[in-house]
Structures are given as C-alpha cells and as structure tokens.
Amino acid sequence: MIKLALPAGDLRSPLAQLLVSCGLRVEGYGRGSRAYRLPVEGREDVVVRVFREKDIPIQIALGNYDLGVCNLAWLTEMQVRFPRQPVVALRGMGVGQCGIFAAGTDGAGDGLAHLGSMGLVRLASEYPNLAETFAMAARLPAYRVQAVWGAAEAYPPEDADLAIVAAAEEATLRAQGLRPLFCLLDSSAWLIANADALASKDLSAVLGPLMAGAPVPGPAGGLRLPPPVPPDKRAAQPLRERSSVRLAVPDGHQQPNAADALRVAGLVFDGYDESRCVRRPVSSLVGLEVKVIRPHDMPQLVASGEMDLAITGRDCLMNHLYRFPSSPVAEVVDLRRGQFNLSAVVSEELPAASIGEALDSWRSQQKAVLRVAAELPDVADHYARSRHFWRYQVIPIAGASEGFVPEDADLLIEGTETGKTLAENRLKAIDLLFGSTTCVIARKDVALHGRRRRVFDEVVAALRRSVRTVETV
Amino acid sequence: MDDSMRCRGMRDILPDEMRRFRRVEQAFREVCLGWGYEEVRTPTIEHLHLFTSTGTLSPQMLGRVYSFLDWDGWSGERVVLRPESTIPAVRLYVQEMRDRKAAKLFYVQNVFHFAQGDESREEWQCGVELIGDTQPVGDVELILMGCEVLQRLGLQPELRLSAPGILRVILARAGLEMSEQLALYDRILDGDVGALDEVQERLSDAGGSLRALLSSEGEGVPYLNNLRAALFPAVPELARPLDELTAVAEVLNETGCPYRISPARVRNFEYYTGPAFHFQVDGKTVGGGGRYDALISLIGGGGTPASGFALYLDLIAGLLPVDRAEELPSVGVRSGSGKPDDLAAAFRLASALRNAGRSVDVAAGREAAVSWQVEVVAGGFLLNRDGAAPRRLPSVEEVVRVITEAAGD
Numbered sequence: 058m059i060k061l062a063l064p065a066g067d068l069r070s071p072l073a074q075l076l077v078s079c080g081l082r083v084e085g086y087g088r089g090s091r092a093y094r095l096p097v098e099g100r101e102d103v104v105v106r107v108f109r110e111k112d113i114p115i116q117i118a119l120g121n122y123d124l125g126v127c128n129l130a131w132l133t134e135m136q137v138r139f140p141r142q143p144v145v146a147l148r149g150m151g152v153g154q155c156g157i158f159a160a161g162t163d164g165a166g167d168g169l170a171h172l173g174s175m176g177l178v179r180l181a182s183e184y185p186n187l188a189e190t191f192a193m194a195a196r197l198p199a200y201r202v203q204a205v206w207g208a209a210e211a212y213p214p215e216d217a218d219l220a221i222v223a224a225a226e227e228a229t230l231r232a233q234g235l236r237p238l239f240c241l242l243d244s245s246a247w248l249i250a251n252a253d254a255l256a257s258k259d260l261s262a263v264l265g266p267l268m269a270g271a272p273v274p275g276p277a278g279g280l281r282l283p284p285p286v287p288p289d290k291r292a293a294q295p296l297r298e299r300s301s302v303r304l305a306v307p308d309g310h311q312q313p314n315a316a317d318a319l320r321v322a323g324l325v326f327d328g329y330d331e332s333r334c335v336r337r338p339v340s341s342l343v344g345l346e347v348k349v350i351r352p353h354d355m356p357q358l359v360a361s362g363e364m365d366l367a368i369t370g371r372d373c374l375m376n377h378l379y380r381f382p383s384s385p386v387a388e389v390v391d392l393r394r395g396q397f398n399l400s401a402v403v404s405e406e407l408p409a410a411s412i413g414e415a416l417d418s419w420r421s422q423q424k425a426v427l428r429v430a431a432e433l434p435d436v437a438d439h440y441a442r443s444r445h446f447w448r449y450q451v452i453p454i455a456g457a458s459e460g461f462v463p464e465d466a467d468l469l470i471e472g473t474e475t476g477k478t479l480a481e482n483r484l485k486a487i488d489l490l491f492g493s494t495t496c497v498i499a500r501k502d503v504a505l506h507g508r509r510r511r512v513f514d515e516v517v518a519a520l521r522r523s524v525r526t527v528e529t530v
Numbered sequence: 531m532d533d534s535m536r537c538r539g540m541r542d543i544l545p546d547e548m549r550r551f552r553r554v555e556q557a558f559r560e561v562c563l564g565w566g567y568e569e570v571r572t573p574t575i576e577h578l579h580l581f582t583s584t585g586t587l588s589p590q591m592l593g594r595v596y597s598f599l600d601w602d603g604w605s606g607e608r609v610v611l612r613p614e615s616t617i618p619a620v621r622l623y624v625q626e627m628r629d630r631k632a633a634k635l636f637y638v639q640n641v642f643h644f645a646q647g648d649e650s651r652e653e654w655q656c657g658v659e660l661i662g663d664t665q666p667v668g669d670v671e672l673i674l675m676g677c678e679v680l681q682r683l684g685l686q687p688e689l690r691l692s693a694p695g696i697l698r699v700i701l702a703r704a705g706l707e708m709s710e711q712l713a714l715y716d717r718i719l720d721g722d723v724g725a726l727d728e729v730q731e732r733l734s735d736a737g738g739s740l741r742a743l744l745s746s747e748g749e750g751v752p753y754l755n756n757l758r759a760a761l762f763p764a765v766p767e768l769a770r771p772l773d774e775l776t777a778v779a780e781v782l783n784e785t786g787c788p789y790r791i792s793p794a795r796v797r798n799f800e801y802y803t804g805p806a807f808h809f810q811v812d813g814k815t816v817g818g819g820g821r822y823d824a825l826i827s828l829i830g831g832g833g834t835p836a837s838g839f840a841l842y843l844d845l846i847a848g849l850l851p852v853d854r855a856e857e858l859p860s861v862g863v864r865s866g867s868g869k870p871d872d873l874a875a876a877f878r879l880a881s882a883l884r885n886a887g888r889s890v891d892v893a894a895g896r897e898a899a900v901s902w903q904v905e906v907v908a909g910g911f912l913l914n915r916d917g918a919a920p921r922r923l924p925s926v927e928e929v930v931r932v933i934t935e936a937a938g939d
Contacts, residue, residue, distance in 0.1 A: 141646070170709075179606075189608075193592050196584040196712070201606035285584050285712035360604040383602035 059103045059263050062117065062125035063095075064110035065456070068246055071152040072126060079266040093460025103263055106465075109455035111183075114249065118142040119452070121465045123254040124263055126150060130157050130184060130223055130244040133280055138186035143252035148268055153246035155223045157184065159191055159283075160235040162214040169238055172197055172218075174289040181205050181212035182221035187241060187280075191221060194282035201361075206353040208308070210235060211336045215303070215348070216363045239283050301344050302505070302512040305359075305367035307352040308334055314395035314495040315368040322519035344512040353433075359498055360384045365505070365513055368392070368520075372399050372433055372472065372493040380435040390497035390520050397472045399436065399493055400486035402479060404463040412444055412488040419467060430454050430466035437470040440490055459484065539644075539651030550847040551654070555638050557682040558656040558841065562636040565675055567658060570635050572618035575600070578608040580617050584712055584800065585828050587613065588719035591798050594644040596651075611642035615657045616801070616822065616838055617829070623661050624831035632662025638843065654843035658819070661826070661836040666777040669805050669821060670785070672839050673778075676809050676817055677787060679841060685849060687816075689789035690747075690808040691779065694796045694820070695771030696757075698803075700740065703765045704732040719796055726794070733764060744794035751779050753791050771804070774821075778805045801825040804837070811849055817841035860889040861933060862900035872906045875926075879904060879911065882926045886934055902933055 063072065063086060073087025082098040083105050097103040108116060113127035114135045120143075132146055159169070172178050178200040182188040185204035192200040203212065209220040210233045223244065224230045227237045248267050254260060306315050306329060316331040326347050328338035338347045350358070355367035356377030371388065378384055401412055409415035419427060427449040431437035434453040441449045452466055459482040462469045472493065473479055473486050497520050505513050536542065543551060559569070578597045581587050587595075596611040603609065612618055619635055627633050636658045645651050658675060660668045673689065680687040697718060701711040706729075717725040726741040733740065743760055754776050761768050775791070782789055789807075796806060799822075806820025819839020826834045863880050865872040880890040891900055903914040910924040913932060923929050 189597075190593075193582055194589060196582060198583045199579045200582075202608075203606050284709040285716070287708040287712070288584055357604055357606065361606065377604070380599070381602055381604035384604040386604075 059124065059258075059260055060122040061097075061103060061105045061263060062108050062113045062122040062127075063105055064113060064127055064246075065107050066110055068110065068126070068128075068153050072150065072246060075150060075152060076267075079269070081263065081266060100262070106460060111455045112453075114142075114144055115452065116465065117249055117251050118144050120251050120253060122251065123258060123260055124248065124250050124267075126246055126248055128153055128155070128223070128244050129247045130155070130187070130242055132247065132249055133157075133242060133244075134184045134186050137190045137280065145250050145252050145255060147248045147250055147264075150246040150248060150267075153244075155225050155244050156227075156240050157187060157221065157223055157242040157244055158227070158230060158237045159239040159241065160210070160213070160220050160222060160224075160230050160237045161218060162234060163236050167236075167238070169195060169283050169286050173286040175218060177201065178219065179203065179212075179217045180219045180221060181209045181217035183207060183209055183223075184221055188219075188221040190280070191239075191241060191282065194285070196285040196288075198288050203354070203357060203361075206351040208336070208350050208354075211348065211350060215346075216358060240281065242280055300509070301346045302365045302509050302516065303346045303348065303363070304340075304516060305348055305350050305355045305364045305369075306334075306338070307355070307368055307370075308349050309351065311352045311368070311370055311395060311495055314392065318368065318392045318394060318495065318520060318523045321523035323522075324516065324519055342512065342515070344508055345516060356384065356386045356498060359500060360386045362500070365503065365509075366497060366499050366516060368495060368497055370395065370493050371491070371496050372436065374496065374498055375399075375491065375493075376433040376435045379439040385500045385502050386498050387501045388496045389499045389517060390524060392495045392497065392520065393524055395493075395495040397474045397493055398486070399433075399490040400471060400473045401440065401488035401490065402462065402469040402471045402473070402484050402486050403467070405483045405485050406463065409487055415468070415487055416444070416446070424467065426450055427468065428452055428466040429468045429470065430458060430461040431470035432456065432458060433470065436490065440470060444488075539649060541650055541652070546852050547847060549853045550850045551843065553850060553853065554656065554679075554683060554841075554843050554846050558636070558638065558679050558843075561675055561679045561682065562658060565634075565671065567634040567636045570619065570622060570637050571639055572612065572615065572622050572637065574612055574640075575609050576612055576618050576621065578610045580621055580829065581610060581613060583828060585824055586617060586800055588798050588800055589716050590720040591643065596642050596644065612639070613643050614641050614799070615639055615655055615840060616659060616799075617825070619657065619659045619838070620661075620822075620825050620829050620831070620836070623659070624826060624829050628831050630661075632664070633659070635659045635661070650844065655840040656817075656843050657838060657840040659836060659838035661834060663835050664837070665804065665821065665835065666774065666781060669778045669807075669837055670781045672819060672837060673782065673807055674785065674787065676807075676819070676839050676841060680809060680811065680816070680846070683846065683850060685811045685816075685846070688810040689782075689787065690795060690810065691775060691782075691789050691791045692793055692795040692806045692808075692820075693771045693775045693804070694802040694806055695774065695804060696744065696768060696793050697796060699767040699771060700729060700733065700744075700761075700765055703767060704729045706732070716800070718794065719798055719800060721797065723794060745792075747790050747792045749790055750783065751776060754779060757793060775805050801828075807839070809839075809841070811846075814845060814849075815842075816845050816849070860891060860900045861902040861904060862891045862894075863904045863906070864892075864894070865906045867906075875906045875911075879906070879926045879929055882930050883933065886930050888933065904929055 070087050076083055083095050084098055085092060085095050093107050095105040097105060110127045111131045113125040114132045116122045117125045178197045180188045180192060180200060181203040183205055185202050188202045203217060209222050212220050230237050313331045325341045326338035328335035334349045336349050340347050352369040353373045355369040356374050358364040359367050374388060403415055407415060407418055409418050427446050429437045429441055429449055430452045432454055434451045437451045458469055458471055462484060479485060595613040597608045600609045623633055638656050640652050640654050642652050658672060660672060677687050701714055714725050723745050730740045754772055758772050801822040802820040803823045804821030808815050808818040817840055821837040823835040826836055861883050863876045865876045876892055880892050883890045905912040910922055911929050913921045913923055
C-alpha cells in the first residue's frame with residue numbers, strides 16, 4: 058500500500074486538478090470532503106490521508122506516510138531544526154507559490170541594519186525554527202522568538218519588531234501594513250518523500266505520474282539567510298512606556314463566546330462581534346487597546362507583558378502552564394462559555410474503558426513506543442508523564458485530529474463536547490484531563506497604576522458581570 | 531546491548547577510560563595550581579544570547595548548539611547547553627569577579643554540540659582563562675602551561691601559532707562592508723579558506739596570492755618577517771597583529787619551546803583577537819586557545835583584555851596507555867550468619883580497615899581477588915589468607931593490627 062499525505066486548505070483545489078492531470082483522481086479531495094481518508098479512483102494500492110499542511114513533513118519524517126505534498130516552507134521549517142529527518146524534497150508542483158519574508162512595519166527602516174541598534178528584537182512567526190535560524194544568521198545581539206499559531210502579520214509593531222511570514226507577494230504584505238525586509242525562501246507546494254520508503258519500497262505507481270509532468274518553473278535557491286548585522290549599541294532605543302491597557306480577543310472557534318461575553322459585559326468594540334473581526338477593533342472605552350489574535354498565542358503574550366488581559370480557552374492556558382510552570386499568567390475570570398472536555402481518546406476497537414486498561418492492552422501488545430497525537434503537545438506530554446507511560450512520542454498536530462487514531466497514533470488528546478464526532482469517527486474517550494471554558498487571563502503580578510489600573514479593573518469587573526448574567530439565565 | 535537505550539552521540543565512560551580521564555584531570559589540576567590558578571565551574575545551562583552576538587561563535591558552531599525553551603522560557607528567550615566554556619567563564623568573571631583587576635581561572639567541564647552521525651556530542655575540556663592586562667607574558671604563560679600538562683602525561687606536543695588579527699585587518703582593508711567582513715571571516719572560521727580568494731580580488735595591490743601566503747606554515751620570527759615584507763606595503767595595519775605574534779614568538783624562542791606559525795589557522799571562535807595557538811600530538815589537535823581582548827566588553831564587563839586555552843580531555847585520554855587499576859591492598863569481610871549484629875560487626879571492621887588504608891569489600895560483587903578474607907564468627911573474627919592456616923582473632927583492633935603488620939605498613 059502506498060500512503061500519500063495531501064494538504065487541507067487552499068491547496069486542495071489546484072492540487073486536485075494537478076493530480077487528475079497525472080491520472081490520480083482522489084475522490085472528494087477537490088470538493089473539500091470532510092473525510093480524512095480518501096480512496097484513489099481505480100487504485101486500490103494507494104491510500105490518501107488529508108492533513109493540515111504543517112503536519113505533513115512530520116508524518117513523512119515519522120514514516121507514517123511515504124509521499125506527501127506540502128509547501129516547501131513547512132519542510133524547511135522542520136529541516137532547519139532537525140536536519141537528520143529522513144525526508145527528501147522531490148519536485149515543485151507549480152502551485153501554491155509564496156515567499157517567506159522577514160517583515161517589519163513602516164518607519165522601522167528599509168534593510169536589516171537597524172536591528173543591530175535594538176536592545177532586544179522580538180520576532181513572531183508560525184515558522185519559529187526559520188525565525189530562530191534567521192536571528193542567528195543575522196547575529197542579533199538579543200532576540201526572542203514568539204512561536205504563534207497564526208496571524209503573525211498582526212504582531213508588528215506592538216507585539217513584535219519582525220514577523221517571519223508567508224505571503225504570495227510583497228504587495229500582500231504591504232497591504233497588511235508590513236514592509237518586507239528580507240526574503241528567506243521562495244516557496245511553493247512540493248512533492249516530498251520519506252527517504253527510507255524511497256530506498257526500500259516500490260512507490261513508482263504514484264511517484265512516476267507525479268514526477269513525469271512537465272517541468273515546473275519552481276522556486277530555486279533554497280533558504281537564504283541574512284548577513285551578520287553589525288552591532289550598534291550606541292543607538293539602542295529604550296523600551297517605550299505604555300499608557301493604555303491592552304486586551305487580546307480571539308478569532309476562530311472562541312470568537313462567538315468572547316464576543317457574547319463582551320456584549321453582555323457592555324464592552325463594545327467596533328470591528329469585533331460574533332461573526333466578524335478586524336485585527337485591531339476600536340474600543341469605546343478610552344484607554345483600552347484591543348487586538349485579535351489566536352487564542353493559543355495569548356498566554357505567552359500576557360506572560361511577557363505585551364498584553365494585559367486576554368480572552369482565551371483554559372486548554373490554551375493549561376498548555377502554556379505545563380510548558381512554563383513559572384509563568385506569571387493566571388485565570389482571573391471563568392466566562393463559563395464554550396465548555397468542552399479535554400479527553401484522552403482511543404479507537405473504539407481498543408478493549409479498554411479507562412487509561413489503565415488501555416495501557417494494559419498496549420503492554421500486552423508489546424508496544425515499544427506509544428504515539429500520542431495532540432494539538433496541545435504540552436498538555437499531552439504532561440498527561441503521558443502523569444500517567445506513567447513508558448517510552449512515548451508526542452506528535453504535534455495542527456488539526457484534522459480525528460483521523461489520526463488508530464493508524465497514525467495510539468492515543469489522541471482531544472476536545473470533546475457531545476461525543477457525537479468521536480462516535481462518527483469510531484473513537485471513544487477513556488479519560489478526562491480537565492474541563493475547559495472560555496476565560497480571561499492576566500499576570501498574577503500585574504502592577505498597573507493610575508488610569509491603566511482603573512481601565513484594567515473596569516474591564517475585569519464588566520466581564521465578571523457577564524458571568525453572573527449567564528448564571529441567572 | 532540495545533544501542534537505542536543510550537542517546538545518540540552520547541557515550542559512557544568505562545573504568546579503564548575513566549582512569550585515564552582522571553590522570554589527565556590530575557595532571558592538569560596540578561599544573562594549574564602550580565601556576566597560581568583557581569578552579570571554578572560554570573553551569574551547564576546558559577542563556578543563548580551570550581553566544582549569538584557577533585564576536586562570539588562562528589555560524590557553524592552556533593548552528594550546532596543544543597538550545598531550547600527552559601521551563602520558565604515563556605518570554606521566548608532560549609537557553610543552551612554550554613557549547614564551549616570560555617564565554618561562560620567570562621560571564622562568571624563579569625558577574626562575580628569584576629572588581630578584581632585580574633583573575634586566573636581553570637575548570638574541567640563538559641560542552642555540548644550537535645554532531646552528525648555517531649560522533650560524540652558531549653566533550654570534556656580542561657580550560658584556563660587568564661583575565662587581565664598580561665600581554666605578551668600571559669600568552670606565553672598559557673602556552674607553556676598547556677605544553678607542561680601534555681609533557682607530564684608523557685606526550686610530545688607540537689605548537690602552532692596563528693593570528694586572527696591578520697585576517698581581520700586584511701578583510702577591513704579590502705574595502706568590504708562590516709557585514710561582508712563578518713560573513714567572510716565566518717566562512718574562514720568554518721574552514722572555507724577559499725574565501726581568501728574573494729578578498730584577493732579586491733586587494734590586488736597585495737600582489738601574489740593571499741591564500742598561498744596565509745594558508746602556508748612557517749618557522750619562527752624569520753617567517754613572520756617574510757609575511758611582514760610581503761603584505762605590509764599593501765596592508766600597513768598588519769603591523770599590530772604581526773608585532774603581537776612576534777612578541778610571543780621571540781619569548782618562546784628564548785624558552786626553547788619549538789613552534790610553527792600558520793597565520794590563518796583560525797576555527798570556530800569569532801572571539802579571538804590576538805595571538806592564537808594550537809597544541810598537536812601525533813598530528814591531532816588536542817587543544818588550543820588565544821587572546822580575546824573584546825569578549826569581556828561584549829558580555830558587558832568593560833574593556834579588560836584576556837586570553838585562555840582548552841585541552842580536549844577525551845582526545846588526550848585516548849592517547850594515553852591503559853593503566854592498571856589502582857587498587858589498594860584489599861580485604862574481603864563477610865558475615866557467615868547474615869544476622870544484623872554480625873553484619874554490624876562486619877561493617878565496623880570494614881570501617882577500621884579503611885581507616886588503616888585498606889580497600890574493603892563487604893557486599894560481594896567485586897571481581898578483583900582479595901588478599902585477605904575475614905569472616906565474622908561467634909566471639910570474634912576468623913582471618914584467612916591463601917596458603918596460611920586460619921586465625922581466630924577476638925577484636926576489630928586485633929584484625930587491623932595483624933593485617934597491617936603482615937603488609938609491613
């Protein structure tokens with residue numbers, strides 16, 4: 058069986074057409090079927106699994122899949138940190154072209170030279186390994202990389218000095234208020250392979266058609282790194298003092314819950330409600346700055362003091378605290394919305410009703426390594442340690458999680474509400490990690506004075522009132 | 531043994547090798563103490579930013595550090611498993627000793643860097659740092675110390691001198707932007723001497739081939755004079771690094787310490803500014819060091835000059851012959867009954883014998899043969915020795931006395 062990993066998201070449609078032109082019609086792929094495992098018409102020797110794009114190099118490296126298609130940037134992101142992973146980039150597919158740019162904001166300077174005069178350079182990126190490699194090559198005297206789940210382009214200038222972001226072209230960045238300073242990579246969708254499979258398994262039935270297409274004028278040159286930035290301590294800029302309170306509100310599945318709580322609390326933001334959001338909504342409350350970012354990224358921004366308050370999920374907070382136990386972030390209000398359980402999930406086929414029985418079952422199967430897939434890897438890691446798993450590996454995943462068990466993982470750490478989705482995917486929950494809800498977080502040691510203190514307290518009090526309103530409904 | 535049980539690139543040090551390891555350590559410590567140096571040890575984990583600035587490590591070295599977010603790394607700032615020891619030692623000096631005008635420090639500690647394949651990713655270093663304005667005497671002192679350690683171990687070191695300052699002034703003279711200079715210097719540090727050809731194109735008035743001149747080796751002050759004659763007209767700034775190197779070379783000549791000069795032999799460390807040196811044994815580089823006058827200022831400690839060197843402990847230990855196990859005269863003490871009071875008597879006797887300079891084996895397990903066997907019996911001890919009749923002795927003191935007298939202590 059040849060196992061092919063294909064990306065979800067924007068690449069589906071152009072890639073589906075390309076596969077058809079190569080004689081591989083993956084049923085339901087182009088139409089965005091919700092199924093994760095798809096058959097290939099007339100090819101019983103090929104199975105296709107749909108992943109979030111950034112998970113594909115990991116799955117290929119693990120040897121779970123023989124071939125995959127993903128943007129070269131995701132492969133490079135993995136390889137700069139883990140150069141020994143057995144993954145081979147075979148061919149550009151001619152779709153999904155984009156560049157990976159280091160971008161700042163207008164007024165920060167045209168090139169990179171100004172970075173040498175900054176006491177601390179803050180980089181935000183969905184590609185933290187590329188950001189780290191960039192910072193090291195530029196020999197930045199001091200830097201911090203904020204690994205974000207998304208929306209890195211929204212970070213400069215308040216929350217980062219540079220964003221390392223993907224963009225179709227420089228104009229896209231300019232339209233987002235960013236100034237491209239350096240292009241690290243010309244990227245596009247690439248066919249990649251597991252090196253061991255390539256060396257020992259006959260993949261020609263899929264490899265042949267995919268490699269036989271007309272030569273694609275693809276990106277060349279690989280990763281480009283900046284020259285060292287000469288240090289310039291004389292021009293070091295002091296950190297600016299803020300006069301406003303900064304609140305982070307979530308996009309994605311937490312947005313309706315947060316918007317509802319804000320509405321009930323009487324906090325009105327122009328550009329943010331249950332159904333729409335702009336990156337920087339305008340608050341009616343003077344002295345309150347609002348920004349929309351991913352809920353996963355909020356605890357770290359609050360910990361580092363970039364944000365004073367954030368509305369996120371307890372699951373995201375716990376993931377952060379398991380990773381950084383000394384973090385000063387704490388939950389200050391439970392908004393009691395968006396409730397779900399974070400559970401340990403296994404295949405329905407596993408003869409176990411509890412994690413203890415599951416471990417017994419895996420032990421009797423002599424499983425040398427337990428594979429734990431999770432969107433929140435630090436929660437999963439903490440769970441595995443606390444339940445005394447033997448040798449285990451946590452497979453970080455970006456989504457489409459239900460399809461992982463049992464083929465690609467033994468256990469899934471997953472958010473569950475009614476259990477309906479689990480049942481549809483022939484899965485079952487065998488342990489409860491904790492219940493999660495939408496909550497407000499802040500630093501435990503927050504030290505605000507004057508107007509900032511008043512605004513902070515007013516926002517927290519208003520959000521507390523929104524909880525009482527929910528309770529009395 | 532399933533090799534996957536041990537992390538890749540990590541190795542166990544077994545007893546034979548450990549004895550050689552300790553011999554190197556001992557020789558190194560004795561020499562350092564004899565020269566008036568004080569021992570320190572720095573933490574295994576340091577902030578990554580100490581190593582990333584220009585003027586610290588080469589990009590290739592930086593690309594192989596073990597860096598990660600610590601448990602309290604919520605700020606996004608990474609830490610690193612110490613990839614080398616000079617920068618941590620300088621950090622220690624800046625943080626703990628900066629009120630001292632000079633500091634003479636030494637340490638034995640491990641460093642970590644990623645390596646391809648099964649090459650070792652953990653190495654042990656014997657390092658020395660001489661902080662303070664001591665040039666050129668300090669450089670010579672360090673060189674002589676390194677040679678002395680190796681000679682004490684029965685090795686014949688060969689010395690190579692170089693001068694990173696030569697490359698730096700040539701790159702500056704070539705009219706390159708500062709970032710281009712840094713990038714080219716890093717390429718040379720990472721072993722790409724072909725980068726000199728690019729400099730040659732921009733420095734045509736230097737004549738001949740820079741690469742040939744700088745990548746060759748020569749002997750003594752005459753060779754330095756030749757370098758000066760060939761390069762000085764085009765690069766008058768070479769006077770300083772050549773003078774510094776000549777000052778060290780002249781003293782070494784007088785002390786009778788042989789050396790060769792390889793001017794462009796610089797690797798891995800950006801922080802060397804003045805004369806640098808390497809120790810070789812049988813063609814293997816077993817240590818090296820040099821002057822790093824800008825590093826303390828870079829770490830935030832003012833403009834104190836300094837120099838230092840490190841010996842590569844694992845490599846040197848591997849060059850030594852396998853030692854016979856150093857064993858004290860040994861005694862086996864057993865309790866035939868296994869009763870608590872008999873075992874207590876066995877341990878009391880063992881303690882007294884150890885105080886008398888014996889090695890005592892109570893819990894059976896050591897393979898080495900013992901010279902004496904003592905059994906705890908009712909009312910005393912039964913002493914056995916090969917070829918002699920057993921003797922019953924009434925007390926711990928009697929057993930110690932008989933064994934000590936028989937050994938002629």
